[in-house]
Amino acid sequence: MPQANQLAHRDVLTTCPYCGVGCGVKASLQGGELSSVEGDREHPANYGRLCVKGSALHETLGEHGRLTQPRVDGVEVSWEQALTTTAQRLKTLREQYGNHTIAGYLSGQLLTEDYYVANKLFKGFLGTPHLDTNSRLCMASAVVGYKRAFGADAVPCNYEDLEEAELIVLVGSNLAWNHPVLYQRIKVAKERNPLMRVVVIDPRVTDSCEIADLYLGIKPGSDAYLFNGLLVWMAQRRKLDTLYLERHTEGFEEALEVAHQTAGSIAEVAAVCDIDPERLETFYYWFASQLHVVTLYSQGVNQSSSGTDKCNAIINCHLAGGKIGLPGAGPFSITGQPNAMGGREVGGLANQLAAHMDYHTPGALDLVSRFWATDHLTPTLPDGPGYKAVELFEAIERGEVKALWVMATNPAVSLPDAARVRAALEKCPLVIVSECAAHTDLLPYADIVLPASGWSEKDGTVTNSERRISRQRGMLPPPGEARHDWWIICEVAKRLGFSEAFSYSHPWEIFDEHARLSGFENGCENGPENGVDNSSIPGSPQRLFDISGLIGLGLEGYNALTPIQWPVTSASPRGTARLFEDGIFATSNRRAKLLAVHPQGPEQELSAAYPLRLNTGRIRDQWHTMTRTARAPRLMNHRAEPFMDVHPDDALAAGVDDQGLAILSSVTGEYRARVRISNAQRRGEVFVPIHWTDCFTKQARSSALIAGIIDPLSGQPESKQGAAALMPLPTVWQATLLVADGVTESSPWCASDYWARIPMQGCQRWQLAHTEQVDDWLAQLANWLPTPASVWSQDIVGGRLRAASIENGRLRWWLMIGPPCELPGLAWLEARFGDEVLSDKHRRRLLAGCDDGAVDAGPIVCSCHQVGQVTIANAIRAGDISIEALGARLACGTQCGSCIPELKSLIEEERPNARAKQTPNTEVA
Structure with missing residues (x-):
């Protein structure tokens, strides 16, 4: 009998595990299960708001697809054996080759407590500096920029500043999709204060432009020219805060002199950035004329071979105008992961030691060594920084690093030049992986697999983008034998002989x-x-x-x-x-420093062979490599397949069609996906998402296209400015296959030249395409699937087929040969996979894929309420020509608000077709 307290309802306040906004979540438990989540109305990061990903957190839980047992060399073992083997192999390699041959690679998904003990073990007791984190891929340039200017990795602003600002500048940040709660917060503030202005600076026209008063579609990589030009313009127009510069800063004269040399006039800057001079000067005037300015910047700035300089070019302008340390003012770097900042606090980066101390911090080595009491166990702490992420895998490739422990991240997907990374992993003598997902691209390279706990199970703290520490509370027990990361690290440390230093119980x-x-x-x-x-x-x-x-x-x-x-x-x-309200900074002389910035273009050069500038980024409803978000089927509906956004002129030149399949290639690899022709793209540029992996598609890893070029100061890869070529994928057939969960363990159709797997409720959807003809589809299906076709309809001349298999009254699979544009809405079919026994009516409609007279709702626009494009368009034509009217009729746009920009676009497209609504009791003249 379950205990009464297990059945009782209770609410737990915790923190969302997605982006760096750090939203508070109220999780409701019933009967020992997490039944629902909503925003914590008291949490100052979000005051009750949640994006669609956060709102679906309870849908991502469960034991399916989880690692639940340790493995050593592919064999499931006990924890005692796994821990002992891990310690023995680390010890053997360390004794044979030295401390510096051991390395760790961590993640912003870890909690601060996990991070702390990992850093302590590797740097403090194993004596290796080679401990880095995937935060290197998104935040490292912002960190170095802050440290060069302020003397510390210290974000000066907070979220309230977004509501106090007179001007908000979004640079390289699609806030509407990547940090939706902050975007909605700005939107509300703008509605309350009509005088607030928003400027969006981005090569793409994104959903963030919906609230923009000014959009600057700059050439990729030209950010530093733009902000150098702003510094010059402010000086020429006497818009500097000379008193602030004199009292609180240094380096202004040199910074201005270099800016003059590189960005002397509006015309020069406009030409380099490829934007209209008048719009550029409007931005300069707005920035210089307002004191309360917040510049929000993210991966679009950081992920560059000169990302650190771009960050400092932004900071220079704030310091020169005294726009810092005030309500509604400051350079505000928005972190990408829930605990990227917490990891930096404890020393998770290879160039850090601990507690924001670097190796070059005076006295830091001695201080940390004494605090951790390491001297009697290890010779000394490392005396210098270790390898940063890209360098680390190059060292593995060279054979310098013999053992790698990866925790809560997937470098086989996320690091640039992924083929080279995978070759290094294959070569590494010992790869240890702590992971909660049972299927990732990294696991095939692991010698030892340690099952870790996940969100709703982990207990600790995280720090968000505004330096706010919040509790992430464990509510459910980990499945099977999964354990918390801090516990795993400590148990290995004990078996390495460091019990006294790792004897934590909580x-x-x-x-x-x-x-x-x-x-x-x-x-x-x-x-x-x-x-x-x-x-x-x-x-x-x-x-x-x-x-x-x-x-x-x-x-x-x-x-x-x-x-x-x-x-x-x-x-x-x-x-x-x-921070810095008193103008006193963390530098040795307490003054902030303006840096002389020499702008540089992307290092990945365009050529006749690779003429397109490649941009990468996130999409609205997915997160990183989809190990969590893909567990919630409704999050797969907005963008179900990997895609590439291409300008119409580039599509025409390459001979690719909208919704057709195409190949992007670069010097390092290939990417296959569906084409989305978009005027939001600049001509000569293409955008691809970062999320898809080999677990979900064939050759659609964006990292395969990116060369391993890094910022020399931060070590951050240039992931935003690749070089690629575009060509069609000449398939002779396309198909959609829906297969009930558990029907088959293998997927022989993955031999197709293109495939994408899309999790649905009770089944898996596969989009397939191939370049070779299939002569007998029924025979092909017999080779693919364990149950034969029960019903089918075939048009041999037209190359079309629909078929389905029913076993013991249940739908086992459904197939359509033909392009996806011929698909019915799949919600009806998805529901049929949940039927215990198909009714006669449903059997008759099976090949049609929908009920008699059913209307396809179209691609999902509102993920919160699962409202499709066709449904919305019909409502607009019926007279609902406002966001409020659509919300009242369909509920779209009423929860997280992320779909509102798309709703507005649909309203504008369909407005000419809308009929006027009749007002009751209106007299007609």
Whole structure:
């Protein structure tokens, strides 16, 4: 009998595991299961709002597709054997080849407590500096930019600044899709304050442009020219804050001189950026004329071979105008992952040590060594930085690194030049993978697989983009033998002989140690904010990151911890909302530094062989490599297949059609996907999403197209500015195959030249295409599937076939030979896979794929309420020609709001076809 408390309803406040917004979530449990989620109305990051991904979190849970048992060399083993083997093999390689041959690769999906013990083990006790994180791929340039300018990796702003600003500048950030809750927050603020302006600077016309007062469609990679030009324009028009520059900064003269050399006039900048000079000057005037300006920037700026300089070009303009340390003002880098910042706090990057200390921080090595008491166990901490992500896999390829432990990430997909990364993994003597998903592109390379817990099971803290620490609370037990990452790391550490240093019994103990290290011999609390300079005290460097005010919470206090922004000290026990309000920075002389920025174009050069500029990015309803989001079928409906957005002129030149299949190629690989012809693309450029992997499609990994070129300062790859060629994929047939879950373990149709797997409720949808003709489809189906066709209809001349298999009254598979544009709406068929016994009526309609008279709802636009494009268009034609009217009729746009830009586009397209609604009791003259 279940215990009463297991059946009782309870709500748990936790944090969303997706982007860096860090939304609070209220999760409802009933009968020991997570039944629903909604936004936490009290959490200051989102005040109850959630995007469609967050709203579907409860749909991504369950044991299916989870790793539940440790494996060693492909064989399931006990935890004791897995842990002992892991420790023995690490120890053997370390003794044979040295400390520096061991490496770790972590993830912004880890909690801070996981990150902390991983960094402590690798750098503190294994003595290797080679511990990096996938945050290197999205945030590293922003980190270096902040450190060069402010002396610390310190985001100065908070989300309230988005509501206080007079001007918001979005640079390289499709906020509407990538950080939807912040986008909606800005949208509401703009409605409340009609004087607020928004500028979008992006090569693509994205959904974020819906709220833009000005759009600058710059040439990819030209951001630094644009902001250098802004600095010059401000100086020429006497729009500088000279008093702020004199009192609080250094380096302005050199920065301005270099900016003059590279961006001397509006005409020059407009030509380099390929934008209209008048629109450019409008932006310059708006920026220079307003004090309360927030510049939001993300991967579009960071993922470049000169991303750090681009970040500093932005920061220069804020410092020069005194637009920092004020409500509604500052350069605001938006993180991509839920705990990218928490990982940086504990030293998760290869060039960091711990607690925001670097190897070059005076006294840091000695300080951390004494705090961790490492000297009696290992010779010393590493005396210099380790290999950053791309360099790390190059070192593995060279044979320098012999052992790699990967946690909660998938470098076989996410790193550039993926074929080279996979070759390195194949060569590595020992690959250990801690993972919660049973099927990823990385697992085939793993010698040891350690099943980890996931969201709703993990317990710890994360830090969002505004420095806000929040609790992510465990609600459910991990499935099978899955364990928490911190526990796995500590158990391996004990078997390596480090029991005393890793004897934690709960995450609160790790957090407490993390807090103590942040304040250990830290002059920051009595330092810059009070004008006391302790930087000369040996072994006592001042560090802005300090959460010593959270020491000693204990289990009860840790469980009750509410969101709080660091620094948290005795002087600021309730946290710190905004940094640098007093104009005192974390540099040695307490002045911010303006950097001389020499703009550079992309290193991946275009050529006759590869003439298209390649851009990569995220889409609205998916996350990273889809291991979580693809578990919620409704999140697959908005963009079901991998695609490429192509300008109409480029499509014509390449001979590709809208919704046809095509190949993008580069010097490093190939990408196959469906074409979406779009005027939102600049001519000569193409966009592809980052999410698809070999688990979901054939050759649609965007990383295969990107060369391993990095920013020399940050080590961040140039993932936004590749070079590619476009050509059609000449298939002779296309097909849609729906297969009930559990019907077959193999997928022989994957030999097709194109395939994409789309999870649905109770079945898997496969889109297939091939370049060779099939002479006998019924024979082909007999080779593919274990149950024969029960009903079929074939047009041999037209090359069309529809067939289905029914076994014991249940639908087992359904097939249509023909292009996807001929598909009926698949919701009806999806429901039939859930029928225990097909009714006679449903059997008769099976080949049609829909009920008699049913209307296809079209591609899903509103994922929250599953409203299709055709349904929306019909409502508009019926007279619902506003967002409010569509929401009242169909509920679309009423939850997360992410679909509103598309709704507005549909309204504009269909408005000429709309009929006027009759108003009751209206007199007609």
